[in-house]
Amino acid sequence: MIRNVLFVCSLTLLVCTSAFSQVTTADTLQVTSVQTAPVVDGVIDGVWGSAAELTVPLGETYDVHNPASITDCAGCHAFNSAVTVKLKAVRTTNRIYVLAKWPDSTASFTRGGAWSFASGAWQKPTPDESEDRIAFFWPIGQINGNPYNTGGCMAKCHMYYPTDTDPHVSTHGIVDDAWLASGRADMWHSKAARGASYLSASGSNLTIDSSTHQVMAGTFSMTGHLDDKYVDVWAPDSVNGEDGGRYPDAGSGGDSNNRIGDGSRPKFMEKAPTDFADAMFLTQQEIDSGECVGNGTTGVSDVDASAYWQAYSGLKAIVPERILKAPTGSRGNLDFGAVWSNGIWTAEIARDLQNGNNDDVQFDPQNNYTFEVALFDNSRHGYEHRTSQRYLLRFGPITGIERDVLALPASYNLKQNFPNPFNPSTMIRFDLPVTSSVSLTVYDALGRIVTRLIHGERMEAGSHAVRFEAATSIPSGVYFYRLDSGSFSAVGKMILLR
Numbered sequence: 001m002i003r004n005v006l007f008v009c010s011l012t013l014l015v016c017t018s019a020f021s022q023v024t025t026a027d028t029l030q031v032t033s034v035q036t037a038p039v040v041d042g043v044i045d046g047v048w049g050s051a052a053e054l055t056v057p058l059g060e061t062y063d064v065h066n067p068a069s070i071t072d073c074a075g076c077h078a079f080n081s082a083v084t085v086k087l088k089a090v091r092t093t094n095r096i097y098v099l100a101k102w103p104d105s106t107a108s109f110t111r112g113g114a115w116s117f118a119s120g121a122w123q124k125p126t127p128d129e130s131e132d133r134i135a136f137f138w139p140i141g142q143i144n145g146n147p148y149n150t151g152g153c154m155a156k157c158h159m160y161y162p163t164d165t166d167p168h169v170s171t172h173g174i175v176d177d178a179w180l181a182s183g184r185a186d187m188w189h190s191k192a193a194r195g196a197s198y199l200s201a202s203g204s205n206l207t208i209d210s211s212t213h214q215v216m217a218g219t220f221s222m223t224g225h226l227d228d229k230y231v232d233v234w235a236p237d238s239v240n241g242e243d244g245g246r247y248p249d250a251g252s253g254g255d256s257n258n259r260i261g262d263g264s265r266p267k268f269m270e271k272a273p274t275d276f277a278d279a280m281f282l283t284q285q286e287i288d289s290g291e292c293v294g295n296g297t298t299g300v301s302d303v304d305a306s307a308y309w310q311a312y313s314g315l316k317a318i319v320p321e322r323i324l325k326a327p328t329g330s331r332g333n334l335d336f337g338a339v340w341s342n343g344i345w346t347a348e349i350a351r352d353l354q355n356g357n358n359d360d361v362q363f364d365p366q367n368n369y370t371f372e373v374a375l376f377d378n379s380r381h382g383y384e385h386r387t388s389q390r391y392l393l394r395f396g397p398i399t400g401i402e403r404d405v406l407a408l409p410a411s412y413n414l415k416q417n418f419p420n421p422f423n424p425s426t427m428i429r430f431d432l433p434v435t436s437s438v439s440l441t442v443y444d445a446l447g448r449i450v451t452r453l454i455h456g457e458r459m460e461a462g463s464h465a466v467r468f469e470a471a472t473s474i475p476s477g478v479y480f481y482r483l484d485s486g487s488f489s490a491v492g493k494m495i496l497l498r
Contacts, residue, residue: 028392029054029371031089031096038090038097040348041223042339048099051088056373058083058386083386085134085373089393091353093462096363098349100134100373107215107340108132108378109280113259113321114213115266117309121302122265126318129212132340133376134347136188137231138361138369143183179234179245186361187246188334188349189227198254198324199223201277208276208316214378219341220277225327226334226349227253230359249359250469251329251425255322258282260299268294269319271308279317284325329425329469330357356428356440356453356466365395365460409433409463414483414490417468421497424470428453428492430483435461439484442468445477453481470496 032051039045060081088099112127178187199222206218234245258266270292273279286292293308294300300319312318326332333355338347353363361369374387409431417426428440440454453466468481476498482491 027054027056028368028394029087029089031091031365031393031395033396034090034092037092037095037350038099038348039337040097040335040350041337042221042346042348043337044099044346047090048088051090051099054087054391056085056087056388056391057081058085058373058375058388060384060386079389081386083375085375085388087373091365091395093460094354094464095350095352098136100345100347100349102134102345102375103343104132104340104345104375104377105216105343106209106212106378107220107345108212109215109320110213110318111321113257115258115269115319115321117305117319118313120306122300122305126212129378130376132345132378133190133374134345135190135374135376136349137178137372137374138186138188140184140186140230140358140361143185144181178231180231182233184359185231186359187229187231189229190336190338190347190349198281198283198326199225201281203275203277206276210316213280213316213318215276215340217342219339221337221339222277223337225254225332226336227327228331228334228360247359249330250357251331252327253331254327255324258319258321258323260297265299266294266319266321267296267299268292268323269300269305269308270311273311273315273317276315276317279312279315280320282320282323284323287323330355330359330467333357333360333467352465354454354457354459354464354466357469362457363395364458366458367395369393409461412483412485412488412490414481414492416492417481417494421495422470423497424472426468426494427465428468428481429463429465431463432459432461432485435459436485439482440466441482441484443480443482445479450474450479459485468494 030052034047034050036047038047057079058081059077059079060083083103085100085102090097090099108129109131110126110129111131112129113124114126114129116123116125118125201220201222203215203220204218206220207216208214209216228249229246230249231245232247240247258268260267268282268287270279270282270286272291282292287294293304333351335350336347338345340346351360353365355362363369369392370390371393372388372390374385376385378384411431411433413431415429415431417428419426430440432438435458437456438454438459439452439456441452442450444450451468453468474496476496479494479496480491481494482489
C-alpha cells in the first residue's frame with residue numbers, strides 16, 4: 001500500500017510600500033552557513049542548533065466567519081494576535097533551507113470539496129473547511145501591489161469580497177488578493193491536503209474528530225514538494241479563473257480535482273486504505289496500481305461506495321477532493337517536509353539558491369531579501385488568516401574555516417546536462433572556484449541564441465544547478481549551452497527529443 005501525501009503551505013515574501021509594512025530591519029532572518037544539510041522531513045536535526053531564531057508576531061482578521069470583515073485591515077496590521085511563527089534559515093554552498101514552527105491545536109487536511117457516503121449518497125459535509133497552510137512571498141525586482149500594498153496582505157491566496165467593494169468583480173464571488181499592479185513575485189505555496197507533490201505520509205497515536213476529520217492529538221508526518229507559483233498582474237476569470245494574479249510556474253502541477261464533470265461524485269476512492277494517513281491522500285499512483293475503484297468520467301458508483309465506505313468510516317477519514325501526482329519542471333523544485341505533533345507544526349523547505357527560472361527569486365548571498373509570512377488555520381477562503389510585517393532575510397558571511405569545510409570546487413567545470421536527451425526540462429550544473437560574474441546561454445545548432453539562463457550575474461563560489469525549460473515553440477534537435485565566467489569559457493551539447 002502506498003502512503004503518499006501532499007502538504008501545501010503558502011509562504012509569501014513581498015516588498016510593500018504602505019506605512020503598515022515598513023521593513024523591520026532590526027529583526028532579520030539570518031542565513032547561517034552549515035557543513036551538513038538538514039534532512040527535509042519536518043524533524044529538527046542538530047544542524048539547526050547553530051542558526052539564530054526569528055520570532056515573527058502575526059496579525060489576525062477580526063471575524064473569521066464574516067466575509068465582509070476581511071476588508072478591515074486593522075486586526076491584521078496590529079500584529080498582536082496570540083500566534084507567532086518562529087523561523088530559522090541555513091544554507092550550504094548552493095541550497096537554502098528554511099525552518100518554521102507555529103502553534104495549531106488541530107491538524108487539518110480536509111477541504112470543502114471532500115466526499116462522504118455516510119448517508120448513502122455522495123455529499124460534501126465540510127463546506128467551510130480548508131487545510132492548514134503556511135506561505136512565503138518573495139519579490140522579484142521592483143513590484144507594486146496597490147491596493148494590496150499593506151503588510152501581510154499579499155501573503156495569502158483567496159478571499160471573499162463584498163460585491164460593492166470588490167476591485168476585481170468575478171463570477172464566483174472570490175477575488176484573489178495575491179496580485180500586483182506591476183512587477184513579479186515568487187510564492188512558496190503549501191497546503192496540507194493538495195498542491196504540488198507527494199512522497200510519504202504517516203501518523204502515530206492519532207486522535208481524530210469523526211465529524212471534522214481533524215487530528216486532535218498524536219503525530220502526523222509528511223514529505224513532498226511545495227507548489228511553486230508566481231504573482232503577477234491580475235487577470236480576469238476568462239484568462240486565469242479564480243486565481244486572479246497567481247500563476248503556475250513552468251512545468252506541471254501536482255494535483256487534479258477528484259470529481260466528475262457535473263461535480264456530483266468523486267472520480268475515485270481507495271478500496272482498502274490502511275490507515276488515516278493513507279485514506280486522506282489519494283494519489284495517481286494508487287489509481288494506476290489498481291488500489292482504487294471509480295472512473296474518470298462516471299466516478300465511483302453508489303454500489304462501490306456502499307461496499308468500500310466502511311473502511312473510511314472506521315478510520316474517521318473522508319474521500320479527498322484532490323488526486324495527487326509528482327510535479328514536473330520548476331513546479332517541483334521546492335522540497336518540503338512537515339510534522340504536526342500535539343499542537344505544533346514544524347515545517348522545512350529547501351531550494352537551490354540559483355535555479356535559473358524567471359518565475360523564482362534567485363538568491364545571491366551578497367544581497368538581502370524582504371519577505372512576509374502568513375499562516376492559515378483550517379479556514380475557507382482566508383477568513384482566518386494571520387500575516388506578518390515585512391522582514392529581511394540576510395545571508396551571513398562564510399568564514400575561511402567554513403569555506404574549507406564546505407569543500408569549494410578547485411576549478412571551473414561545466415558538466416553534462418541531465419537528463420540528456422530531455423523533454424521538456426533539464427538541469428545544467430557547473431562549478432565556480434571563486435565568486436565571479438557568470439553568463440549561461442543556450443544556442444541552437446546554427447549558433448543563434450535561444451535563451452540567456454544567466455546574464456552577467458555575480459554568483460558565489462561553489463556548485464550550481466540551473467534548469468533549462470524548453471518552451472513548446474522550441475523544436476526537437478541539438479542545442480548547445482555555453483558558460484562564461486571571467487576568462488573561463490566552456491560549451492556543452494544537449495539534445496531535445498519531443
